[in-house]
Amino acid sequence: MTTTRTSSISRRSLRGAALALVTGAGIALSPLPAVADVGGGGTGGTATVTVAPVAAPTHAAQVAVDTALAQQGKPYVWGGTGPGGYDCSGLTWSAYQAAGVEIPRTSRAQSTAGVHVDRANLQPGDLIFFYDPVGHVGMYIGDGLMVHSSTYGQPVAVVPVDSMWGYNTARRVV
Numbered sequence: 001m002t003t004t005r006t007s008s009i010s011r012r013s014l015r016g017a018a019l020a021l022v023t024g025a026g027i028a029l030s031p032l033p034a035v036a037d038v039g040g041g042g043t044g045g046t047a048t049v050t051v052a053p054v055a056a057p058t059h060a061a062q063v064a065v066d067t068a069l070a071q072q073g074k075p076y077v078w079g080g081t082g083p084g085g086y087d088c089s090g091l092t093w094s095a096y097q098a099a100g101v102e103i104p105r106t107s108r109a110q111s112t113a114g115v116h117v118d119r120a121n122l123q124p125g126d127l128i129f130f131y132d133p134v135g136h137v138g139m140y141i142g143d144g145l146m147v148h149s150s151t152y153g154q155p156v157a158v159v160p161v162d163s164m165w166g167y168n169t170a171r172r173v174v
Helices: 008-024 059-069 088-098
Strands: 034-037 046-049 127-130 136-142 145-148 157-160 167-172
Touching (some): 088 136, 088 145
Antiparallel strands (some): 034 046, 127 136, 127 167, 136 145, 145 157
16 A cells, blocks of 8 residues: 655645635634543543634734643642643733743733733634733633633633623733
């Protein structure tokens, strides 16, 4: 049997061309969460592994989103900036550090960074703030979802933005 191997560059080019063709035809693509068998030996134990449903508008924002999503399941740790655990602003700070973007460390200080974004115009990588005064931050990942580290006993997780009460504002830092 003969196998043909393509380089990652040609695969990316083909993927980009296919995406342009599909979107040019007016077909909307809607990514679905991946499901991984975590039960061992196919015993039926599955878990949903969330990936960003929408591509971020910039490379730095995509790196930040991917980094934050990679922390899912890690514990909430007050003052934590990883890698073993995070508080809310430690998660967003660490994600943007990985992208080479400097933002303040605390949620209240982060709420003054970048530029204001209306809720209707959120893009992946935008920071979403809650409460008055600001006391919590999450990172928007698209399709009404955000990744955050909420409180003690709750691991880093993806949740609907609307599941959090006290929406305050949003900021775009890149």
